[in-house]
Amino acid sequence: xxxxxxxxxxxxxxKWISVAGDAGQHREVVAMNRSFLLAxxxxxxxxxAFAQTAQLLDSEADQARRHQEMMNRELQNARQAMEQGERxxxxxxxxxxxxxxxxxxxxxxxxxxxxxxxxxxxxxxxxELAMRIHHEPLRGKxxxxxxxxxxxxLRQQHYLVANQLLIDYQRDKLRLGARPSM
Numbered sequence: 061x062x063x064x065x066x067x068x069x070x071x072x073x074x075k076w077i078s079v080a081g082d083a084g085q086h087r088e089v090v091a092m093n094r095s096f097l098l099a100x101x102x103x104x105x106x107x108x109a110f111a112q113t114a115q116l117l118d119s120e121a122d123q124a125r126r127h128q129e130m131m132n133r134e135l136q137n138a139r140q141a142m143e144q145g146e147r148x149x150x151x152x153x154x155x156x157x158x159x160x161x162x163x164x165x166x167x168x169x170x171x172x173x174x175x176x177x178x179x180x181x182x183x184x185x186x187x188e189l190a191m192r193i194h195h196e197p198l199r200g201k202x203x204x205x206x207x208x209x210x211x212x213x214l215r216q217q218h219y220l221v222a223n224q225l226l227i228d229y230q231r232d233k234l235r236l237g238a239r240p241s242m
Contacts, residue, residue, distance in 0.1 A: 161185060164223055167230070171210075184219035195224060198232050 168178035
């Protein structure tokens with residue numbers, strides 16, 4: 061028995077096999093398994109496809125990394141802007157606080173207090189603390205009653221309370237459209 065001899069046919073997908081047998085020589089056409097050709101094609105094309113997929117994955121990863129870096133920069137910029145805003149607000153509040161205390165001292169002097177005493181009382185004012193203390197209602201009280209409350213707070217050296225009473229009294233008078241008589 062002879063071994064099969066390969067002879068190429070007209071198409072790549074067919075293969076001719078010559079086989080010698082008892083009856084003589086005959087040729088049998090065997091169709092090459094198309095899945096084998098597909099597998100061979102995949103083996104040849106796979107590295108290029110994987111490289112392309114890897115490039116896509118790398119570009120997506122780079123894009124995600126760039127997006128994350130951009131978000132981090134935006135967060136850092138927002139944090140810095142907020143800190144700068146807080147610093148500016150603090151500087152503004154210090155300037156406003158100084159102006160407020162000067163006005164309070166002037167109001168105390170207009171009520172007959174010495175400049176040194178007026179400054180001492182006005183410097184004790186802290187708006188943060190004043191917001192947390194109990195505000196005595198002044199509605200319906202006469203000017204004499206309010207003056208008595210102010211004198212009592214000053215005698216007890218409750219300067220914060222005295223300042224807040226004076227501010228509340230001045231506000232109430234302005235709301236009513238009347239000029240404070242103190």
